[in-house]
């Protein structure tokens with residue numbers, strides 16, 4: 001099959017690798033020329049990790065994956081090749097207005113038969129389906145990070161998504177060795193509806209000085225079996241993406257628990273994006289041995305603890 005993928009960041013690269021290593025041709029585009037240029041090599045490296053984890057003996061696995069990937073710095077050339085793709089997958093920033101603007105520009109250029117997948121982690125597929133002008137063939141395929149190592153894919157049909165699109169998507173994902181499951185079209189779907197409020201609560205407790213990064217993660221790891229705990233997970237998701245997801249879910253639900261904590265905003269403002277930027281809740285100077293940071297300068301305390309100071 002042929003995939004056209006727009007967005008080659010953390011998740012775009014995961015999907016590109018997944019598609020390419022399962023034998024599909026992948027054509028991709030990103031407005032950030034640097035991200036785009038680094039994509040094939042990053043995907044080859046990711047395929048190497050997959051080969052190691054799943055004990056794939058083929059020494060050519062990484063190179064074969066690399067060969068299935070083609071990048072386009074020119075949007076018009078990308079859209080030209082996308083015309084005979086089977087699936088058009090968007091993996092750009094978590095921003096509903098941006099996604100809808102991009103889809104309303106690009107999807108009408110493609111033949112009707114092309115199926116549209118969105119890797120959004122929280123946004124309304126009905127809005128995106130309408131913006132792209134093909135609601136029957138629009139569906140969310142929310143992969144988990146890193147896509148080639150985490151089997152789960154949340155499949156979210158919209159109100160107008162056809163049964164054929166659901167069946168095609170499920171079968172294609174199964175053939176790609178993914179584990180698709182159906183989830184509702186509500187802000188955050190199933191996984192993030194549960195996970196995001198919990199992650200934001202963790203940041204708020206840190207902000208109030210009630211918990212430290214290391215204790216928080218050790219606690220979740222040793223008590224609930226969460227492999228990374230919550231703060232390390234923030235660092236892999238990246239703080240800008242967490243901020244965007246929280247804000248979009250808040251705007252869609254008005255749930256105050258989803259309003260992004262100040263600490264998260266400050267980290268984004270200071271360029272503390274997480275593992276990829278070298279600093280987040282952990283210091284990643286040595287990526288094999290991340291060190292929990294002392295974030296006490298960000299601690300504002302809790303409102304109830306401050307009332308004593310109002311006298």
Ligand SMILES: NC(=O)c1ccc[n+]([C@@H]2O[C@H](COP(=O)([O-])OP(=O)(O)OC[C@H]3O[C@@H](n4cnc5c(N)ncnc54)[C@H](O)[C@@H]3O)[C@@H](O)[C@H]2O)c1
Nearest residue numbers: 007009010011030031032035091092093094120121145237
């Ligand atoms: N990070 C995660 O753990 C995670 C997990 C699941 C789902 N998601 C979802 O995946 C999507 C992408 O997230 P990410 O973490 O890969 O973000 P990212 O910031 O790593 O990458 C996004 C990419 O999109 C590109 N982009 C932005 N606007 C564009 C445009 N108009 N045209 C072309 N390219 C454009 C950017 O240059 C960037 O390279 C979001 O919808 C996010 O919610 C993220």
